[in-house]
Amino acid sequence: xxLSLAIGLALGVxxxxxxxxALRYEIAESANxxxxxxAYGFLLVPVAVVTVLKSPMPVTHTTGLVxxxxxxxxxxxxxxxxxxxxxxxxxxxxxxxxAAARIMxxxxxxxxx
Numbered sequence: 883x884x885l886s887l888a889i890g891l892a893l894g895v896x897x898x899x900x901x902x903x904a905l906r907y908e909i910a911e912s913a914n915x916x917x918x919x920x921a922y923g924f925l926l927v928p929v930a931v932v933t934v935l936k937s938p939m940p941v942t943h944t945t946g947l948v949x950x951x952x953x954x955x956x957x958x959x960x961x962x963x964x965x966x967x968x969x970x971x972x973x974x975x976x977x978x979x980x981a982a983a984r985i986m987x988x989x990x991x992x993x994x995x
Contacts, residue, residue, distance in 0.1 A: 891953070
């Protein structure tokens with residue numbers, strides 16, 4: 883759990899390095915789709931989905947990854963957005979989507995007569 887949390891914190895730092903310049907474009911109102919994807923940390927979603935599908939301990943690893951990245955993103959970008967809620971909602975939606983992806987993977991593995 884601690885390793886996945888540390889990886890999540892490192893991923894959060896990386897996503898923050900991408901998000902802060904994009905948030906400056908958001909403030910200047912010259913945003914496009916790419917800056918919105920970077921600014922609000924949507925790159926967390928594919929990383930989390932790959933983690934939940936490939937990990938030997940999917941719940942622990944994905945939760946640590948998403949929690950760590952969300953803490954870093956929300957605290958660093960709060961001065962730009964005014965609230966950490968976009969990142970909290972992103973984390974909740976990501977975990978919900980990862981659970982659905984894991985369920986779908988398990989259902990495909992079940993052999994039905």
